[in-house]
Amino acid sequence: MEYVIEMLNITKDFPGIRANDNVTLQVKKGEIHALLGENGAGKSTLMSILFGLYQPNDGMIKVRGEEVQIRNPNDANDLHIGMVHQHFKLVHNFTVAENIVLGKEDVKNGFLKMDKAIERIKNLSEQYNFNIDPNAIISDITVGMQQRVEILKMLYRDAEIMIFDEPTAVLTPQEIEELMKIMKAMAKEGKSIILITHKLKEIKAVADRCSVLRKGKYIGTVNVNETTVEQMAEMMVGRKVLFNVVKGEIELGDSVLKVEDLNMHNKDGKQVLKDVSFEVKAGEILCVAGIEGNGQTHLVEAITGLNPHYTGKIYIHNKEITHENIRQRTLSGMGHIPEDRHKHGLVLDYTLAENMILQSYFDKEFQNYGFLKFDAISEHTNDLIQRFDIRSGRGEKTVARSMSGGNQQKAIVAREFDRNPDLMIAVQPTRGLDVGAIEYIHKQLVGLRDQNKAILLISLELDEVMSVSDRIVVMYEGELVANVYPENVTENELGLYMSGSKRGEV
Secondary structure, three states: OOEEEEEEEEEEEEOOEEEEEEEEEEEEOOOEEEEEEOOOOOHHHHHHHHOOOOOOOEEEEEEOOEEEOOOOHHHHHHOOEEEEOOOOOOOOOOEHHHHHHOOOOOEEOOEEOOHHHHHHHHHHHHHOOOOOOOOOEHHHOOHHHHHHHHHHHHHHOOOOEEEEEOOOOOOOHHHHHHHHHHHHHHHHOOOEEEEEEOOHHHHHHHOOEEEEEEOOEEEEEEEHHHOOHHHHHHHHHOOOOOOOOOOOOOOOOOEEEEEEEEEEEOOOOOEEEEEEEEEEEOOEEEEEEOOOOOOHHHHHHHHHOOOOOOEEEEEEOOEEOOOOOHHHHHHOOEEEEOOOHHHHHOOOOOEHHHHHOOOOOOOOOOEEOOEEOHHHHHHHHHHHHHHHOOOOOOHHHOEHHHOOHHHHHHHHHHHHHHOOOOEEEEEOOOOOOOHHHHHHHHHHHHHHHHOOOEEEEEEOOHHHHHHHOOEEEEEEOOEEEEEEOHHHOOHHHHHHHHOOOOOOOO
């Protein structure tokens, strides 16, 4: 059998952890090959070795039957291997075209020549229906468009083997569909695609074969059309996974969060919140659904105090907190799992232990006359690592930056749940997590609800919206356009509300 990529018996060690343990991966020409595994299973490490970002301790790589040494990404590009990373590698104040040619510039007498490049980018963009303006500035375009720029970067360098690392983590359902079409079109042309993901529905939708890693070891490769989602989940997690969220009858209590007539303008003067009013009661999971960029982020910033520039009123337990600072809001019983875990969730250069006490370091439990009690902090962190299955190379001493995205997310979730807040604001709490971890977090949310706490869930995942929430409000262009119950609405109908094609009672 002719394989375009063979990674044979690859082993990679980092201090305190074996990320890949004798892994073999074989990819055929023209196939979409999914690489599936839990957070921290070693998927990104394996692909970073193929792309030349890491060197393996052991094993060999063959490309088109020839053994190769891939010392850096330039070697990978010379072998026509390209990669779209989970966190995009774009220069935000450059144009689309400048980002695409970066490192492969056409220069004459010291001057950058862009005409030919722009022409080629336009042609590629048309060929794949990307609708991208080469002269647009990166910071002005949507996340979905930024991803297309990353794909164009690979195509511009004539990539034949393409690695996509968690490509749908930041996309709306519509953008995900577009991306699937693009991948299928590329595979038809004979390009080989490796797709790192833990979204089983997407594997079923596009992949031909799927290889599974668990805790750094290779478990096996299956043909996707002959395998069920449940079987793949079991290979990945090592046990059966519950896909249905189990929750009892709802018992509503008193009002926990009340928002009245919230209005906000962004720095360009555009109105991003329009007369938003709603209430979340104890014992209720209220989900704010919507396509990314319709005001959900601004709403959360107003409620949590991250952006105080708004009008309207906010109450917790009927006590007004409209002008309170962030710490006062936190101490009044608010927990927050933020949308951007790097920007608002963690201090990336702090250890896991330091991150776990960011909101409680001033408590008597962790300090005495201003001096931190390191033993207590250490004990507390180890307890959370156990309870929330946070996988990190050096335990509490692990620097947050070096953990996998999913384990960073688990760390934030552990810290916020441990504080046992009366109101949990959970913004895309399962973004980038595998099915086992998603099942766990859904259980935790339902557990909080059953303890008579209030949960405000912000989610783009329609499955999650439908299965976890007790009530759904839909946001479109900064306004609430519907207030519905999951048992009375279809996913299709929700999609119409989310795209602004339909309005309901609020």
